[in-house]
Amino acid sequence: MVTVGIDPHKHVHVAVAVGSDGRRIGKPLTVKNDALLITVLLGWIRTITDGPAVTWAIEDGRGFARRLADGLLLAGHEVVWIPTRLVAAHRKLHAATGAKSDTVDAAAAAHAAIATPELARHRIDEHVRELRVLVDYRTDLIKRRTMLINQLKAQLHVWLDHTPGDLARPKHLDSLTFLLNTAQLGAHVRRVLLEMTSEISGINQRVRDLDITIKEIVSPLAPALLEITGISHNSAAVLISEIADITRFTSSAKLARYTGCAPIPVYSSDQERHRLHRGGNRRLNSVLYTAAIVQKRFHPAAQALLARHEPAKGKRGARRILQRHLIDVIYRAMATDQAAWQHEITRHQRIA
Template sequence: MVTVGIDPHKNVHVAVAVDAEGRRVSRPLTVKNDATQISALLKWIRSIAGGTPVTWAIEDGRGFARRLADGLLLAGHEVVWVPTRLMAAHRKLHAATGSKSDPVDAAAVAHAAIATPGLDRHRIDERVRELRVLVDLRADLVKRRTVVINQVKAYTHLWLDHTPGDLTRAPGLTALTTLLDTSETGRHVRRVLSEMLSEIASLNQRIRALEATIRELVSPLAPALLEITGISHVSAAVLLAEIGDITRFTDSAKLARYTGCAPIPVYSSDKERHRLHRGGNRRLNSVLYTAAIVQQRFHPGARDLLARHEPTKGARGARRILKRHLIDVIHRAMLRDRASWQHHVTEHRLAA
């Protein structure tokens, strides 16, 4: 049996293969974190393992390695997650003193997987996987629409001395089209701007269609989550897509750290204070920021919390406290939703 330890990063992943005794059986492999990573890893491991069973052990960084784990699992391989602390313990045990590198970490991941048979197996929930695709596509379309809208605003201000309003809605597009038709701009400029307005209208339509599909999929999956003020269907879909199985966060504090909402303690001159955590999953952090802003406007309890902390923490500090409180609420809601999924699965099995 061959165990492959992987040290995942944002741009590249480093893989090391070891045998059942923990001995390396090849040189480390570095692959780019892109669409070619799965084929490169499978080609590499076939040349090493032949027909021997392979277990892929990945250091638990599911933000960077989720796509990798999904691809390996869909290719028919077993994938396990190795906690970072467990990897660090085996690195101290097996590596030379003071030795630390990506291959050393990857080998420590493999050794930890061999020594700990009960590690968490990677699983794919098809409903969540569908949401990931839809949410990612919507984000790409929104980015493209923003680029085109900014270009149109720049060109219209240059040629028409006019800055258009909201072009994500039909009235704004109609008003600008009418202005363009009655202006004295050259026909080439008019043609270019007309094509860009048509592209914006098409993107608006595609985004609305995606949002309708997301609403249809996420409503039965996250009823408790959607009851939270400030959590829209798109926000709930992002939470489900990025977090996946909420049970992997045993408490809300770990989820807060993952989302970048946990304040980091700083000690200076025997004084303890906390600073902003600039790490974590920024996509989830953005969802929480939006929810906090909406709650600040519409939720009486949130306004009371902000009013209580603003005198000492300031407006931004109070909002961070609200975001950290929202993590507790979201964690409980997602656990309730997850339990309802399992209940429905059990009922379906009994009915079958």
């Protein structure tokens, strides 16, 4: 049996194959984290072994390697997540003193998987996978619609006081269609602009259909999450699709770091100071920003929190404090929803 250890990074992944005796097999592989990632990895492992029993041990960096793990699992392979501390322990055992590199870390992940067979296997929850596809498709449609609206605005030199979202409303789209039909335009120009308007109308309908589907899926999965002011069905879908298993974060503080809502300490000359964290998952950060804005308008407790911190932190600083507080609330809600969800799945399996 062959175990492949992978050290994941944002732009490249490093893979090392290790046999059941703990010795490396073949040469390490550095592969780009792009659309051909799975194809390249599977082609590489076939040059090393023809056996079907291959376990892929990935150092636990699910923000970078989730797509990789999903692809390998869908290709019929077993995938294991290796905790970072376990990788560090096996690196000390198997590497030369002080040695550390991507190849060494990948080999350590493979050794950890061999030595610890009871580690949790990666799995894909079908509901999470559905939401991930729907959310990504909806995001792509919104981008396409915004591009078309901006092109129309540039060609017509109208609607300059309106946002691209205005043409998502049928009333404004009908007004623009009437304008195109009555304005002094060349035949070819009118035809092209009307086709663009028709395409925008079609995208609007597809987005509405997706919103209905997402609402139907999310409603039974996240009742506690949807009770939070500022969390819509689409926001809940983004949270579920990006986070998936909330238990992979052992505390809300780690989730805050993952979403970019945890301030970074920058101490200097015995002065304690924190600055904004511009990293993290920006899609999740955007959801939290929107929720904070909504709560600022409609939630009394949030308004009181902002009023308490604004004199010292300013409006932006107070809003970031509210976002960090929202992480705690969302973490508890998602943990409650997931526990109920998994209990229901277990009950149905027992009945079956």
